[in-house]
Amino acid sequence: MALKIIQNFDSNFTLEPQAKATLFELLTNESFLKQVCQQSKCEQVEFTELLFQPVPYSSTTPKGMPAEFEKYHQSEEYAILNVPPNFMFKAKIFKPSRLCAIYKKT
Secondary structure (H helix, E strand, C coil): CCCCCCCCCCCCCCCCHHHHHHHHHHHCCHHHHHHHHHHHCCCCEEEEEEEECCCCCCCCCCCCCCHHHHHHHHCCCEEEEECCHHHHHHCCCCCCCCCEEEEEEC
């Protein structure tokens, strides 16, 4: 079995307005924000409304995310998490199949 090396991965995506509104509502739900706080060990978090599609690991994307989002990974002020699959389903988002959300710790 040979490995397929991906030279270029298009991580761009567009969400339908209704799907985006539903997803943002779920990601800012008070009980979910409390869970994010517990996991990130902070008092409060604020959804930055930044989402990205995870990308294959490569020499240009060693963190598995588009390069422009790596600054959030390296900062202690932010938390990055996988959007729960049930949120994706409730928002009727099937492509991309995975998303990550960025929260600012306050």
